[in-house]
Amino acid sequence: MDLLFAAATPSPVVPTPTTPYPGTQLDFFQIIMWPFKWIVEAILVFWHWLFTSLGLEADAGLTWVLSIIGLVIVVRSALIPLFVRQIKSQRKMMEIAPELRKVQEKYRGKKDQLSREAMSRETMALYKKHGTTPVSSCLPLLVQMPILLGMFYTLSDVKKHAEWGLGGVGLLNKDLTWQFYEAKLFGVAPLHVNMIEAINDNQTATVVILVILVILMIASQFITQLQIISKNLSPEARTGQAYQMQRIMLYVLPLAFIFSGVFFPLGVVLYWFTSNIWTMVQQFLVIRNLPTPGSEAAKAREERLARKGKAIDAQGKIVPLEKYQAEQQRLFEEAQKAKAEAPKRQQPVSKQRAKKQQQKNKPQSDA
Structure with a gap:
């Protein structure tokens, strides 16, 4: 267990630092991030x-x-419940987008206090009916952010800590930090070097590796986003503003990885790429097994189940096809019975027509 806390060999001579001294004073952000970085x-x-x-x-x-x-596997596995909740919340928000738009159209141009209150009540009632709010779709992401930032800062601080002979905030002591600093991917690309440094130092192999990783990162992010808007949206959701935002993000988000590929160390880029692959696979499994009702993914799932002689009942459970058909027949019969028993609506008639009908229905006197 000694390897957990100390290096197997003495640390070499530390080079002249090229980064500012990390310092010992903790600001408010560092205090907040400290427990996450320790984990x-x-x-x-x-x-x-x-x-x-x-x-x-x-x-x-x-x-x-x-x-x-x-590290990515452990952290992202722990975040799976939050991820699933986030996907479901985002899906519900996109599904109710057409209904929200109807409420907004209903009160368009009405700026009086009563109209604003009525619009707010109807909007909140809509959220309550579908069991979601805009905050619920963002909350899981906000919970994830400190952990993901802890991963990012731990990996990106390796260079300055190693050059100043320091360790991290916890078990990543100075000897382990130096070993990380000395590590090279394929024996040629230092994990602490970013693309600009690699170009300046003529590290061609490192530049090539970083370029390939950035391309793969962009591709994985694009595929992840494309899965959502191409397979997991119902026709109604494709008409909402949220869908338009998703289409914009499909092309905008991958551009952020160009920045990360240029300025982030290779170790951070590797973490980001691994995290992207995890997200892409996770998204694929969620869409395959928990698709949005009415979406192409939902239809594909129903076809897969039908080929196996199964179907999804009214409670969302997978049941044998015979049981599903019996349930559908029962629901149809109940609907027909309720329709037959429902009181017929009487059409309104004019006073003159009602008087004529009374005279017509009045029994004639004996001659």
């Missing part, structure tokens, strides 16, 4: 200890790359 470091060091125990070199690029992948 991230503990997970990262655990994986590093595990792989070195299996015989990998402590300062090898493969060891630290696998540790980063292990």
Whole structure:
């Protein structure tokens, strides 16, 4: 277990720092991030200890790359419930978008207090009916952000901590930090170097690796977003403003990875790419197994179940096709019975016509 806290060999001479001294004073943001960075470091060091125990070199690029992948797996696995909740909330918001638009159209141009209050009441009633709010779709993402930022800052701070002979906030001590600093992907690309530094230092191999990773990051992000708008939206949702925003994000979000690929160290880019792959696969599984009703993904799921002799009942459970058909027949009969028993609506008639009908229905006197 000693490998968990200390290096296997003495640290080499630290080079002249090229970054400002990290400092010892904690600002408000650092205080908030401290526990998240401590957790991230503990997970990262655990994986590093595990792989070195299996015989990998402590300062090898493969060891630290696998540790980063292990870190992503642990953190993203813990966030699966929040991810599913976020997907469901976003889906509900997109599904009710047409109804929200009708409410807005109803009160368009009405700026008096009573109209605004009525619009607010109808909007809140709509949210309550569908069990969602705009905040509920954003809350899971806000909960994830501190953990994801903790991962980002832990990996991006390796260079300055190593150059100043410092460790992280927890188990990532100065010796382990130096080993991370020395690690090279494929033995040629240092994990602490970004693309600008690699270009300035004529590290062609590092530049090529970063370019390939950035292209793969953009492709994975594009595919993830495309899965949502092409397969998991009902026809009604495709007419709302939320759908238009999704289409814009389909092309805008991938551009952010160009920035990250240029300015972020290779270790951070590897983390981001691994996280993207996780999100893409996770999104695929959610759409496949929990599709939006009425969407292409839902129809494809129904076809897959039908080929297996199964279907989805009124409660959303997978049942044998015979049971589903019996349920549909029962629901149809109940609907017909309710329709037959419902009181017929009487058409309004004029006074003159009502008088004629009374005279017509009046029994004639005996001659």
